[in-house]
Amino acid sequence: MTSRTTVPSHSRFYSFTFALLLGAAAWLSGCADVATKSTWREGASRSQNFQRILIVAVSTNYDLRCQFESAFASQVRSESTKAFSSCDVLKEQDPLNRENVERVVKQARADAVLVTTLVALNSGTSEGNSMDTRGSSQYKAIGYGFGEYGMPVTYAEFGTADPLATIQTSVHVFTRLYDTRDAKLLYTIDTKTKPHEVESTQDSILRITAPTADRLRKDGLVR
DSSP states (O other): OOOEEEEEHHHHHHHHHHHHHHHHHHHHHHGGGEEEEEEEOTTOOSSOOOSEEEEEEEOSOHHHHHHHHHHHHHHHOOSSOEEEEGGGTOOTTSOOSHHHHHHHHHHHTOSEEEEEEEEEEEEEEEEOOSTTTSOEEEEEEEEEEEOGGGOEEEEEEEEEEOOOEEEEEEEEEEEEEEETTTTEEEEEEEEEEOOEEOOOHHHHHHHHHHHHHHHHHHTTSOO
């Protein structure tokens, strides 16, 4: 059963603002759903940092690889650190092998290479629990007019909506840092996300790249 009521127009503005604030809070809390663990090569010096980083993502999907590299480079890049995507030079038909990586290293004058590989990707469905997917009770606008004191009002009906099923995904990746002086592995970051609702590919990429870049800075490899 639905009921008809009036809702002041300014309340729609406050509801919209509140939704934006909740969305921002959800993104900030989502960062806590990612765990990073770093490991140094035995005997490696920990008092070194790099200024020119080549970003490489190992994937057969060229578009996704370039999207990931670009996002990761933007997270690593700063006033004192340059970051480059392998896709800036290597085209889709270029095989991702040592020879081509070394060619890009030379061209970019990179002093380190960050290589990210996917370890596991798990997906499933669950009942939606976000602002956009959870079941709700809400007003549906059916008309507009003027009420007491000539104030604008919205005529609305009250109803409920069932929750939507959403895709839940967790991702596990390794990011390895190689020193270009000898092409040897120096450092590894193990990044895992807890299951989360997939809003977009870009959102999933940022959930990985942002905390991974933060770990690099925390360990002093980039500034």
